[in-house]
Structures are given as C-alpha cells and as structure tokens.
Amino acid sequence: MKKSTRVNHPPRVQVPADNRPLVAPIYQSVKFTLDDTVETESLLRGERPGFFYSRVSNPTLRQLELLLAEMQGQEDCLLAASGVGAVAACLIALCKAGDHILAFVESYGPTRHIIHRILGRYGVTHTLLSIEDKAGIERVLAERPTRLVIFESPTNPVTKIADIQHLVAQTRQHGALSVMDNTFAGFHNHGGCGIDVHLHSLTKYASGHGDVMGGAILASRKLIQSMRQDVVTLGPTLDPHAAFLIQRGMRTYFLRYERQCANAGRIAAHLAQHANVARVFYPGLPGHPQHALAARQMSDFGTIVSFDLKGGVDHGTRFADALELFAISASLGSTESLVMPPRLLGSRDLNAEQRVQSAIGPGTVRLSIGIEDADDLIADLDEALKAAFI
Ligand SMILES: *Cc1c(COP(=O)(O)O)cnc(C)c1O
Numbered sequence: 099m100k101k102s103t104r105v106n107h108p109p110r111v112q113v114p115a116d117n118r119p120l121v122a123p124i125y126q127s128v129k130f131t132l133d134d135t136v137e138t139e140s141l142l143r144g145e146r147p148g149f150f151y152s153r154v155s156n157p158t159l160r161q162l163e164l165l166l167a168e169m170q171g172q173e174d175c176l177l178a179a180s181g182v183g184a185v186a187a188c189l190i191a192l193c194k195a196g197d198h199i200l201a202f203v204e205s206y207g208p209t210r211h212i213i214h215r216i217l218g219r220y221g222v223t224h225t226l227l228s229i230e231d232k233a234g235i236e237r238v239l240a241e242r243p244t245r246l247v248i249f250e251s252p253t254n255p256v257t258k259i260a261d262i263q264h265l266v267a268q269t270r271q272h273g274a275l276s277v278m279d280n281t282f283a284g285f286h287n288h289g290g291c292g293i294d295v296h297l298h299s300l301t302k303y304a305s306g307h308g309d310v311m312g313g314a315i316l317a318s319r320k321l322i323q324s325m326r327q328d329v330v331t332l333g334p335t336l337d338p339h340a341a342f343l344i345q346r347g348m349r350t351y352f353l354r355y356e357r358q359c360a361n362a363g364r365i366a367a368h369l370a371q372h373a374n375v376a377r378v379f380y381p382g383l384p385g386h387p388q389h390a391l392a393a394r395q396m397s398d399f400g401t402i403v404s405f406d407l408k409g410g411v412d413h414g415t416r417f418a419d420a421l422e423l424f425a426i427s428a429s430l431g432s433t434e435s436l437v438m439p440p441r442l443l444g445s446r447d448l449n450a451e452q453r454v455q456s457a458i459g460p461g462t463v464r465l466s467i468g469i470e471d472a473d474d475l476i477a478d479l480d481e482a483l484k485a486a487f488i
Pocket residue numbers: 180181182183185206250254279281282299300301302311312313429
C-alpha cells in the first residue's frame with residue numbers, strides 16, 4: 099500500500115468491549131459503515147440499530163439527545179446547530195399552510211421573525227398577545243382553530259411569568275400543541291406540567307461557557323418521530339465536537355445554575371433597595387407581581403435580573419459603560435456576568451401598544467448573572483450606579 103493510500107485507510111485501534119472511556123468519545127465522522135450491503139440496507143430500512151450518515155444520526159449527538167430528554171422529563175430529543183435552528187425546524191415541522199399560531203409579545207425576537215416573516219410567507223397565520231392576557235388567550239383559542247401556542251417563561255428581559263397550568267389546559271382543551279421555549283428556566287424547570295414540546299438554546303446554560311452554539315427540540319417519542327425526517331432534511335445539524343462540548347458543559351450545569359441563581363437573588367435584593375433603582379424585575383423577589391406563581395412552578399428563579407434605573411437611556415448607557423466585571427453583550431447562561439443597557443434592548447418589530455406590553459422602559463437594564471463572587475459583582479454594580487448619576 100502506497101502512503102497516499104495508507105493515509106486514507108489508517109490503522110485502527112480496537113477498544114475491547116469491557117474497556118470503556120469514562121468520557122464518551124467524539125464520533126467526529128460524517129459516515130459510518132457496516133461490513134456488507136445487506137446489513138447496510140437493513141440499517142437504512144430501520145430494521146437494525148446503527149449509524150450511517152451524521153446529518154441523520156451520530157453516536158455523540160444521540161448521547162446528548164438522551165441526556166437532555168431525561169433532564170427535561172421528555173421522551174426524546176432532536177438536536178440543532180443553534181437555538182433558533184431548533185425553533186425554526188420545530189415550527190416548520192409542526193405547521194402547514196392555513197395553520198394558526200398563538201405567540202406572545204414577550205418572546206425572543208428571532209422567534210417572532212420566524213413566525214411572522216418566514217412562516218407567514220408560507221400561509222401560516224398568527225396572533226400576538228401579551229403573556230399576561232389570559233382572557234385574550236381564552237378568546238383566541240375559542241375563536242380560531244390553532245395548531246400551537248408557543249411561549250416562554252420567565253420572559254426576556256423583564257421576567258414575566260407565564261401561568262403554565264392555565265396555558266396548557268387551554269391549549270389541550272382546544273386541540274392545540276403547547277410549545278415552550280424553556281431556555282431561560284433551564285432543563286430542571288417546567289418538566290411534568292404537560293407541555294408538549296420544550297425548546298432550548300444549548301448556547302446558554304447547557305454549554306455554559308459561551309464557546310459553542312446548539313439547540314434542542316424535546317417531546318414525546320411519537321411527536322419527535324413525526325418531526326424527525328423534516329428536521330433532519332432541513333439540515334441544521336449539530337457538529338459532533340459541539341455536541342461533545344455541550345455534554346461536557348452539562349456535567350457542571352446544576353453547580354453553575356445554583357451558583358448563578360444564588361448570586362442573582364442577592365443582587366436583585368441589593369438593587370431593590372438602591373436609591374438609583376426604580377424597580378427590579380426578578381421573580382425571586384417577594385415584590386415581583388408573580389412571585390407566588392413562579393414559586394409554584396419553578397424550583398428556583400433564574401439568573402436574569404432586570405431593573406429600571408431612575409433616569410433613562412443616558413443613565414443606562416453610563417451605567418453599563420462604567421461596569422468593570424459585566425461585559426456589554428447579548429446572551430445569557432455563561433459563567434461570566436453580562437449587561438444589556440436600554441439602548442440595546444427592545445424590538446423594532448413591535449407597535450406602540452405591544453412595546454408597552456413588552457414593559458421595556460427607557461431605563462431598563464438586563465443583567466445576566468455569572469458565577470463570580472457575589473460581593474465583587476455587587477461592589478461593581480454599586481460603583482457603576484454611582485457613576486451613572488454623576
Ligand atoms: C438565545 C435564545 C434563543 C436562540 O438561541 P441561539 O442558540 O442563539 O440561536 C432562543 N430562545 C431564547 C429564549 C433565547 O434566549
């Protein structure tokens with residue numbers, strides 16, 4: 099064999115069956131092979147287990163799918179290369195022309211874009227309500243045959259809490275599917291409350307280190323099976339190396355989330371009594387209008403703390419610029435703390451009434467709390483709150 103042939107047919111290391119790596123290896127291979135044509139055909143017909151092509155399935159991805167399904171209390175999972183990849187693929191797989199979607203003003207902007215700008219072009223209609231408008235939800239579901247209701251809780255950025263029991267009951271009663279983007283609350287929250295589909299951006303808490311993107315669709319085996327071919331054929335495949343990193347991130351998921359929540363709780367309480375802060379939005383504060391609801395349906399209160407600065411946009415800009423430990427950046431759920439000042443919050447696609455519903459004011463600041471020392475973070479916030487008003 100010439101070397102140019104050998105480099106393409108390298109020696110293989112056989113690992114004995116009773117000799118396992120403690121960390122699952124990365125199957126960084128697009129293709130998988132069996133010994134003969136008949137076995138391969140049987141695999142492609144789904145008559146035997148195995149892997150063939152990584153866009154369709156890959157052992158590293160499958161292992162992460164099984165882990166995430168268990169974490170979220172769902173039966174099965176489909177991965178995607180980003181959170182929005184999961185949202186888009188899920189909605190495309192579930193909807194057809196003529197279907198109606200109920201969505202909310204307080205939702206992730208790109209999700210509204212997918213529903214309004216993309217699915218809208220293919221004959222899917224939607225209604226946009228406030229997540230607090232229970233009467234509106236009941237009215238729309240009673241009046242219009244609806245394929246699915248897609249919602250978030252806590253919402254971005256002002257942490258409104260969806261009444262999940264009410265939403266799921268209404269959705270069921272009218273034969274629609276409930277789809278929850280559960281990115282903010284994490285995998286350990288909102289399982290076992292009858293939600294049909296959970297969506298997650300794995301870019302956030304799952305990866306946890308801000309260095310890799312991913313998304314997940316989690317649902318019953320039957321529902322995932324019904325979506326699988328569409329999602330796979332749309333092609334938002336997660337790379338095996340990214341899946342490996344996300345799986346590594348998941349090992350410290352609970353430690354990170356607990357520390358971030360503990361920090362967030364202390365910071366929220368501190369901001370709530372600060373003279374330059376008009377109002378704090380954190381569901382863990384007894385003063386949050388939906389604190390009792392959040393306590394009922396969540397085991398903790400999340401890692402996003404938003405607040406209204408006294409003053410307005412310019413104070414928010416000076417505040418963010420004065421922070422040393424909080425980077426001005428989008429996203430959440432990583433180990434480091436981040437800030438989004440008022441100039442960078444809010445959505446251009448909402449009308450005046452919807453903007454009021456979104457509750458983002460001229461002084462609204464969003465903090466994503468990391469795992470740093472809480473005293474250091476509070477000292478940094480205090481310095482910046484002072485600097486914003488000089
Ligand atoms: C970040 C985010 C997404 C999108 O995830 P990407 O991984 O950035 O594509 C979707 N929904 C929510 C609630 C998010 O916070």
